[in-house]
Amino acid sequence: MLSNAFVPVALIIYMLTINVKLTLLSLICVPVGIFFFCLMMTGSTESYNNTIIKTKKLNDTAVEYINGIEVIKAFGKSKTSYDKFVTAAKEGADCFIEWMRRCNLWQNLSLLLMPYFLLGLLPFGAKAYMDGTVSGNDLLMLIILSLGLVSPFMTIASYWDGIAKMGTIIGEATEILERKDLIRPETMTEKPTDMDIILKNVRFGYNEKEILHGIYITIKQGTVNALVGPSGSGKSTIAKLIASFWDVDEGSISIGGVDIRKIPP
Template identity: 40%
Template sequence: MNEKSPLLRLWELGNSEHTPLKKSIFLAVIGVLFGMLPYFAAAQIIISLMKDRHDYKFYVVGAIVAILGYLLRAVLYALALSVSHKATFSVLKSIRESILEKLPKLPLGTIIDTSSGEMKQIIVDQVESMERPLAHLLPEMIANILGPVCILIYLLILDWRMALLSIISIPLGSIFMGVVMKNYAAQYEGSVKTNSEMNTAIVEYISGIEVIKAFNQGKQSYAKFSKKIKANAFYFYHWMKSCQFFVSLSKSIVPTTLITILPVGFLLYQKGSIGVDVFITTIILSLGIAGPIIAAMNFVDSLAKVGTIVGSIDVILKSEEQQHGKEKVELPDASIYMDNVSFGYHEDKEILHQVSLQIPSGSLTAFVGPSGSGKSTIAKLIAGFWDIKQGYIKIGGTDIKDIPLSQLYSEVSFVSQDNYLFDETILENIRMGDTNASDEDVIRVSIASGCDDFIRKLDQGYNTVAGSKGTHLSGGERQRISIARAMLKDAPIIIFDEATAYIDPENEAIIQQAVGNLIKDKTVIIIAHRLSTIIDADQIFLISDGIVDDHGKHDELLQRNFLYKTMWQAHIGVKDGDEL
């Protein structure tokens, strides 16, 4: 099945505003037609002067018609743009909302594989660049093409030879525009790519400024940053340079209608083949053909861009979603069961190999193993961040694919070592756990998680802004806030992915107590490198190279599993060394 044309797809994206967009096109077309009245009036006035007509009233009426034509064209044009812009900004809002609604439905890997700079360019820059095609291209281009077509039809009725003479320069000029447009789509796609690389470099440079300073890499990092910006400027400069001559030539040739009309028309007039009325009318009206055609040509680049713009947006809007049930299901408990789960973030590389495990409701389970063994991947699959294609995962006896994503996300709290804090107040950051929670509820969980003391010592207390990614707070403070957020969410399943990694020793007891308050009567999964923190777990799964190597209690694994024993001895050795 053939894919829809970019312009048709653009029209589809604006389906919520089709009526006002059609209205704007209608107003613009009528405006262009009224804009032709001055040419008709001028032609009649000149013909009458040549015939020595002395009817003063006729010339006044002609002048009034010309002025009214200009005024009506201006009013209708302004009205058409007003209607189209209101509709367009509504469409852009709708498209952005569709993208933002789509993102949570995508597998986490799809989001991770797209840089924040590229995502920003699609959602902000490329959606914004649709304003010109929607608000201007549709009404103006259609109107500017239809107007000259109406004039051409009128000229064909007067004299087909003069009509053809009036448009010879248009296809000739369009040949040079065709040279430009031949590779325009590919060149524009290249400009999007280089612009995206520049945006990514800017975001990376700003986000990594702390590391850059700490390791004195300012010169090298700035060089990379500067290189991408210069590459973007270089690309656009040479692209425009390669187009400039042909575009200028095209726009110079298209309006030269008189080059053919004057000499050939004069010969036809001398031979008596056409009358002076037809000759003068053709001369005047031909001037009304070129202007709108040139205006329409200004939108040719917008037409070429539409394909790339719509394609980039559809990369998100048409991406494969996670397939989950739509109706809420009753879960009798918070037990977790995995059976023969194999998974890879990308099809060419499998990370988990036939993983099977069972976690009773209300139990404390730990995942341990070497870095990169697949511990966090298992936890994220349970949390529903990806869908699996082999094996199955059940929560409360129900396959998670039958659980709506919104319900699944409500069932699981995921606390990692890199929890994101928004550039909002601490109060609102904690309230992310439950947006309906009162201030008193937020303060209650803050006390329970050991946050209240340090929060109240801040300049603005709970109204202190955390900063982008929580940069105004220490790592330990961010972790404690993330634990408070999880407590407020009160989900039956809690996953800690190295959640206490940034906690300093003096606050560790406070955090352990906070975690203890959080996990009461919950199904808890802890991913830990510090084995001393999980020795009291109900069961420990040892994950190695994407498989479950062994499982049991701490003492059992210590007795029978060499890898676990080695990890424990290494941990104890490091711990003893720290104490020294």
């Protein structure tokens, strides 16, 4: 981006030494193009965040659908499960389409006008030439140089979008990196007596909103247990807590009588 910015700067300086007035006139479309470009970029961070959220949801749904395909087929739930996936896919596509539709006009206007250096240069240059205030050589030079401005300008505009997206991407990554590590010992101090899993008064929420409100469960070693409940009620959350991916907010989970917070990863 920097190298593309230096080329126009150098060219414009050189053009200014040839003819100040005509150079400024050739740049007349740039502010107008930038204005439309800014209109296009307004709200782009929010829109990009939105597409990330929707895409993540689509990914989750796709993975869930494919992982659960045996169960879905066995219980004849193809339709409802597939609908969930289709809805996520449609929402994912819609948020992109809606965003692009909103940008379309401004983007095209800015791409059309920003590099249109000849629009000011040609008529005023021709007039200046006829008036004798600029020589034919100088005018030709200005025209050639102004054409050289086009592609660096377009390249800068294309990078700009990437820079706007970078903030969101870095934010996503730092959010994960800045999460606190779970505190777990290096070595096992207490040995579990068996493999019974016991949840006692477990309260938990991913953010402020509590998802599990005081859960008691006993899962005996060697048994198969079913966890049943509506979507979003917290079944997977319970499984993730037992696997020790998060710490409970209140209560405890133990395996063989040992609190999982005392079991090394």
